[in-house]
Amino acid sequence: xxxxxxxxxxxxxxxxxxxxxxxxxxxxxxxxxxxxxxxxxxxxxxxxxxxxxxxxxxxxxxxxxxxxxxxxxxxxxxxxxxxxxxxxxxxxxxxxxxxxxxxxxxxxxxxxxxxxxxxxxxxxxxxxxxxxxxxxxxxxxxxxxxx
Numbered sequence: 195x196x197x198x199x200x201x202x203x204x205x206x207x208x209x210x211x212x213x214x215x216x217x218x219x220x221x222x223x224x225x226x227x228x229x230x231x232x233x234x235x236x237x238x239x240x241x242x243x244x245x246x247x248x249x250x251x252x253x254x255x256x257x258x259x260x261x262x263x264x265x266x267x268x269x270x271x272x273x274x275x276x277x278x279x280x281x282x283x284x285x286x287x288x289x290x291x292x293x294x295x296x297x298x299x300x301x302x303x304x305x306x307x308x309x310x311x312x313x314x315x316x317x318x319x320x321x322x323x324x325x326x327x328x329x330x331x332x333x334x335x336x337x338x339x340x341x
Contacts, residue, residue, distance in 0.1 A: 197248075197276065199283035202238045204231035210238055213250045217266030227252070230263065239287070241280045243271070249280050253288075260288055262298040265307075277310045285339055294339045299325075299332040311335050 202209065207228035215221040230236050235256060241249035249267040253260050262284065267276050288296065299322065300307045316335035325332035 197241070197243045197279055199239045199241045199251075199280060199287075201287075202240050204228045204238075206238065206240070207231060209240065209247070210250050210252070213240070213247050213268075214264065214266060216268055217250070222264070230254075236263070237287075239280075239283065241267070241276070241283065243276070248276060251280060251284060253284065255288075255291075255293055258293055259295045259297060260284075260293050262296065265298065272306065277307075278314060281310070281314050285337075289339055294341055296337040296339065297334065299334050301326050301328075301330045302333050303328065303330045308333065311337075 204227070208224040210227045211222060211224040214227070227238070230252060231238050233254070235254050237253045237255070239251045239253070240247055241251070248271045251265045252263040254263055265280065267280065284296065288294075296316075298311065298316070300311065302308070314337070316337045318333055319336045320334035322332035322334065324330070
C-alpha cells in the first residue's frame, strides 16, 4: 500500500489516456500515447496511491537529457504533496540510469504547476512567447540532478 510510481508499456496507453483525460481539459488519446511510447526513448510512469491511479508522467530521454512530456495528478488529489512525490520518483529513476538534466515546459497561467516546479528546484531557462492556444507563454524549466 501507500504511494508508488512504476513504469508502464505502450500496452497501457488506454490507462494513461484515461488518467490524462481526468487530469487535463485537453487530453491525449490512447493512440497518441501508444505512438509516443513505441519510441524506445519514451517511458511512461503511473503514480498510484493504495493501488488506485492518481497520476502519470511521460518522459523522453535523449543522451543525458530527459524531457517531461506530460505530468499530471488527479485534480481531487492536488495540493497534498503528491506532485513532489511523482517528481521525486522521476528523479530517482533518472539518477539510477545516469541521467542528470530534466526539462519541461508549462503555461505561465498554470500557477500551481509553476509553483510546484519552482518549489522542487527547477529553474526557468527560456520562454516560448504565445505558445499555447490561449496565447499564454510556455515557460521552459530545467533541473540539474546531482552527478
